[in-house]
Every structure is written in C-alpha cells, then in structure tokens.
Amino acid sequence: MLSFRRPFSIVAVAALAGPGLMHADASVQPYVADANTIGLWHLDETNDPPTTFADASGNNYTLTYEAAGSATVSAESVAGLFGQGVTGFRQGGSTDNLRLSATGVAGTNPATQTFEAWMMWENEADLPQNTTGGGAFNAWQTLMHRSQHQQILRLEPNGTGGAQIHYRVRTQAPSGGTARTEDTYFDMGEILANTWYHLAVSMEEVGDDLIVRMYWNDVNTGTATPNPVVTNVLEDFTYDSRWWNNMWIGGNTLSGVDGFAGIIDEVRLSNIARTEFNTLVPEPAGAALWLGAAAALMWRRRRVAA
Numbered sequence: 001m002l003s004f005r006r007p008f009s010i011v012a013v014a015a016l017a018g019p020g021l022m023h024a025d026a027s028v029q030p031y032v033a034d035a036n037t038i039g040l041w042h043l044d045e046t047n048d049p050p051t052t053f054a055d056a057s058g059n060n061y062t063l064t065y066e067a068a069g070s071a072t073v074s075a076e077s078v079a080g081l082f083g084q085g086v087t088g089f090r091q092g093g094s095t096d097n098l099r100l101s102a103t104g105v106a107g108t109n110p111a112t113q114t115f116e117a118w119m120m121w122e123n124e125a126d127l128p129q130n131t132t133g134g135g136a137f138n139a140w141q142t143l144m145h146r147s148q149h150q151q152i153l154r155l156e157p158n159g160t161g162g163a164q165i166h167y168r169v170r171t172q173a174p175s176g177g178t179a180r181t182e183d184t185y186f187d188m189g190e191i192l193a194n195t196w197y198h199l200a201v202s203m204e205e206v207g208d209d210l211i212v213r214m215y216w217n218d219v220n221t222g223t224a225t226p227n228p229v230v231t232n233v234l235e236d237f238t239y240d241s242r243w244w245n246n247m248w249i250g251g252n253t254l255s256g257v258d259g260f261a262g263i264i265d266e267v268r269l270s271n272i273a274r275t276e277f278n279t280l281v282p283e284p285a286g287a288a289l290w291l292g293a294a295a296a297l298m299w300r301r302r303r304v305a306a
Contacts, residue, residue, distance in 0.1 A: 028219060030082040031268050031278050033057040038108050039269040041100075041249075044083040049074035053086070053100065061108075063100040063249065075100075080265035081118050081196045081219070089250035089259030090126075090141070098259050099145075099251030105269075106243040111210065114274040115144055115153065116200035117249075121262035124193050128155035128163035131261065140166070141260045143199070145252035150240050153201055154258065155188075162189040165214060167201050172240040179240065184212045184232040195219070196265075203239065204273035210237040217279050224280040 033040050033056055040057040051074075053063040065075040065088075075088040089098045121127050133139035140156035151169050158164040165186040173179040191197070200215040213228040249267060250260040266278070 028081070028280060029278055030266055031056075036270045036272045036274075037268060038113070038271055039102060039105060039267075041267045042082065043077075043080065043086045043265055043267065046077050046084055048077075049088075050077045050086065051075070059108075061102050061105040064103055065099075066101050067098050078263055080263060081120070082266055085118075085120075085263040085265035086250075087260075087263045090261045099142075100249040102247040102249070102269075104246075106246050108271075109146070109150070109241045109243050110271045111205040111239040111241055112203065112271065112273055114200055114202040114268075114270040114272065115151075116198065116215075116270075116274070116277060117143065117267040118196055118198050118265040119143070119260075119262050120196045120265075121191070121193050126261035127191050127193060128188075128261075129157050129161060129190060131155075131157060138258050140258055141262075142248075142250065142252045142258045143260055143264070145248045147243065147246075150243070152252070153199075158187050162187060163191050164188060165199065165201075165216065167212065167214065169203065169210070169212070169234075169237075170240055171238050172242065180237070182212075182232075182234050182237060184214065184230060186214045186216060186230045188216060198277060198279050200274065200277055202273040202275075205239070208236050208238075210234040210239055211273070213273065215277065217277075219279070221279045224278070225276050226279065 030042060031040055037057040039055050039059060039061040041053050041063050042056055043053050045053050049065075051065050055061040055063070067074065075086050077084050078087055079085065086100070124130065128141055131139050131141055140154045142152070142154045144151065144153040146152075151167075153165070153167050155163055156166055165188060167184045168181055170179045170181040196219040198215070198217050198219070198221070202213045204211045204213070212230070212232040212234065214230040215226055216229050217226050247269070250264060252258055
C-alpha cells in the first residue's frame with residue numbers, strides 16, 4: 001500500500017523548473033517585420049549624435065532627427081529596453097520642433113492601423129503626471145503626431161495627480177464644412193520612473209464606424225495578448241487618411257514645444273489592428289516537456305512505502 005506525505009506540489013515543480021517556465025510566455029523580445037508591418041524602427045543607432053534611424057521593415061522609411069529653426073540640440077542614443085533607445089525631444093526650453101520624421105511614409109496611412117512603442121522616464125520630474133506648461137509650452141508630451149491633427153497621441157497630467165493617454169483622430173472636412181474630431185482617453189494613474197511601458201493604439205475600420213483600442217502595459221504584464229484598456233466605437237466616422245506631411249515621433253509639427261521627455265524604443269507601425277504585441281514571446285521549445293518530466297520526478301520522490 002502506498003501513502004503520501006503531502007499532496008503533490010506544483011509550486012515545488014515551479015521552483016525546480018526555474019523562472020519563466022510556468023507560463024506560456026517567457027521574455028520580452030524585439031519585433032521582427034511581418035507582412036503587415038509598414039515601419040519598424042529599433043532605434044539602435046549609436047552615432048554621436050545619431051541623426052538617422054533605419055527602418056527594419058524593408059520599406060526604407062528612414063527616421064530623421066529634426067531640430068528646426070535655430071535649434072542647436074541633437075538626439076541622444078541611450079540604453080534602451082532592447083539595445084539602444086533615443087531621447088532628446090524636450091531640451092533646454094527650446095521652442096523649435098524636435099522630433100523624428102518618418103521620411104517618405106506620407107502616402108501610407110490606412111484607416112486600419114496600429115502604432116506602438118516602448119517608453120521609459122528616468123527622472124521623476126519628467127514623468128507625464130509631472131509635466132507642466134508655461135510660456136509657449138503645453139503640459140503634455142507628444143509621442144506621435146500626424147499633420148493637420150489627423151492623429152495625435154500624447155501623454156499628459158490627468159488633473160488628479162496621475163497621467164492619462166490622449167488620442168485624437170479626425171475626419172476629412174466636408175466641402176464648406178469643418179472636420180469632425182474625436183478624442184479617446186485612458187487614465188493610467190501614477191506612472192513610475194525607471195519602468196518600461198508598452199503603449200499601442202489601433203484603429204479599425206468596420207463598416208461605417210471606426211473602432212479605437214488602447215493597450216497599456218508595463219514590462220511585467222505577463223501576456224503577449226493583453227486586453228485593450230479602452231475600446232471606443234466612433235460611429236459613422238471616416239478617418240481622414242490624406243497626408244500633407246510625414247509622421248512625427250517624439251514631437252509635433254504645430255507648436256514645436258510639446259516634446260516627449262523620456263526614452264523611446266522599438267517603434268512599429270502596422271496596417272492591421274494588432275492584438276498581439278512584443279510584451280512577451282512564447283517560451284523556449286521543449287519547456288512543456290521539461291515541466292512534465294519535472295512533475296513526474298517530484299511525484300516519484302514523494303511516494304513512500306507503507
């Protein structure tokens with residue numbers, strides 16, 4: 001007759017298996033371009049200072065750091081989540097446009113698309129909830145901007161001590177009329193310094209409507225397919241897909257004073273409404289079999305003869 005000293009413990013197997021093997025997702029990885037990638041920028045250039053950033057999608061939409069007017073500032077290559085990241089969009093009170101311009105991407109602006117990036121703020125004073133206005137500056141940080149307000153994606157104080165995401169899209173102005181703009185918000189609460197966050201915003205054309213979804217996760221989210229934190233159905237909304245100019249990352253084209261204050265890494269633009277992101281990737285091959293063997297071993301060790 002067999003007896004057991006105590007019930008089988010999956011926790012013990014977890015300890016034996018090691019970190020990361022108890023779930024189907026293991027570790028964050030950079031993106032690899034697929035058929036739906038418009039632009040993919042790893043931002044790993046280390047020139048001093050870097051002025052251009054290659055497009056890994058194969059579409060050759062090179063990002064160029066622009067400091068318009070009399071600005072003498074430059075981008076800065078710093079440690080990112082994957083290799084290097086880039087900062088330098090909100091420097092020294094400059095009121096010139098400091099941004100990355102996606103050269104040539106002006107003609108690629110589908111109504112169904114996803115924009116996403118990783119970001120981090122090293123200093124408490126630079127966090128979105130602590131962004132202040134004054135003079136020519138507004139109290140927000142631009143992550144992505146498309147000319148004439150077709151799209152604006154920015155982070156800003158929420159008015160209660162935390163931060164919020166603010167995403168704006170607009171329709172084309174009818175003849176003799178004005179364009180319709182729609183704003184979508186997500187209250188992020190308090191953002192922490194020295195923590196990497198992943199932000200994705202998708203819009204999907206469904207019939208006569210446009211569906212906006214936001215995804216906001218830190219690096220420890222635990223899944224590659226997070227649920228959207230916001231879903232906003234814009235009824236009878238036709239996105240203005242024309243481009244007068246390019247897409248800008250880290251700054252805008254209007255006031256030039258609302259630059260991003262943190263570090264940006266791993267930016268991807270896609271022509272579908274994505275639901276899976278690089279917050280995590282599948283576990284290494286064979287991990288499930290290894291777990292099974294570990295479980296069997298623990299089972300045998302816990303049996304004792306009566």
